[in-house]
Amino acid sequence: MRRFIPFLALFAALQLPAQTITSDPRLNAEIDRRTAAIVDKVVAWRHDIHQHPELGYQEKRTAALVAAHLKSLGLVVQENVGGIGGVVGILKGGKAGPTVALRADMDALPITEQVDLPFKSTVRTVYNGQDVGVMHACGHDTHVAMLMGTAEVLAGMRAELPGTVKFIFQPAEEVPPRGGAAALIDAGVLEGVDVIFGLHVGPGELGSIGYRAGPIQASADNFRIVIHGRGGHGAIPANTIDPIVVGAQVVGALQTIVSRQIDLTVAPAVVTVGAFHGGVRENVIADSAFMIGTIRTFDPRIRTSIHSRMKRIAESIAEASGATATVTIELGYPVTANDPAIVARFIPTLKRVAGAAGASEHGLTMPSEDFSRYAEKVPGFFFNLGVTPADQDPKTAPSNHSPLFQADDKALPVGVRAMSNVALDYLRGGVPQKIVP
């Protein structure tokens, strides 16, 4: 046992700078003071962005607002990053140190807002051939406003920052399968970045913070299965291969993947057939039928296993009936996984920021996020901020993507303080020591 001690001591010494919490009450108080001084501006930005929502890859106005603000703070600003309208602001601190990236997504959704707010969106667009409203129903308006505020707070403390903060304003989070993060990563936004933080608003006690180590949000893949049969007269089925009957068997058998074939003690999974189309009239058996759906997982091996099982099931059932099946799986966002060491290190920071509203561990959630793409490349920590208005019950409040989703402005300063504090505390931890095995 004794001979391991020098090795352990070395290991501990190498780990120490990255593990140590180095919050400074004076600087924390300064973040609070600077946040309080700009709350009205953050709220005004949020209302403005909420009233002028833009769909993914169309965030021109939002990006221009962000870029103008970052320039006014004296940051180095990159525009049209990734060729998709991303905005990156770089704040170099007064001292040398690591680089922290903070990310906000900028896009809205094709949803008609039903909340009666003074800054309600009345913007409309044509989406998938339908005339619909555009709404910040996922709260990305608050993410942008809070990160603009964070940039202002930290820019004011530039001299105190031992390192660099990179503010990433990303388009098109809501546009899977590729999403906006991939283009920004390809453009090099993570070069030199040691860690990335992001937050997402959602139902929860106002100003509370939720965190979780390891996997937090599911991967999301789309699938399409086409059953090729042989059409004919509905009264003479013996001369046909009915793709609807074959497809119905496939729909049933797909349910056995999650219920019978996956070890759910490893991680949960979902396979949903979202649409099934075939045929046009009563007495005609169609040539083909198709179904589309989504696959959600938290484990990379379960993810690939479901893909191969779906293929096997659809093709084998089709073959048993003399039909054929074509299975196409479109890979979407990977599992969003938080770095356990980073989460452990920043729980005290988040508890301090949330105060009485509290910071606590939350469960897995099935929606997906392209923050996952950053967290695949560098250690990442994505946490939740509760924004349910105080007069509503967070358990029954309309969720993100609902036309009734509401985020209370009172949560905005909590988000600004959370992002400012994690960035500052990380920088004060020093350059992370990389252990070469």
Ligand code: NI
């Ligand atoms: Ni979102």
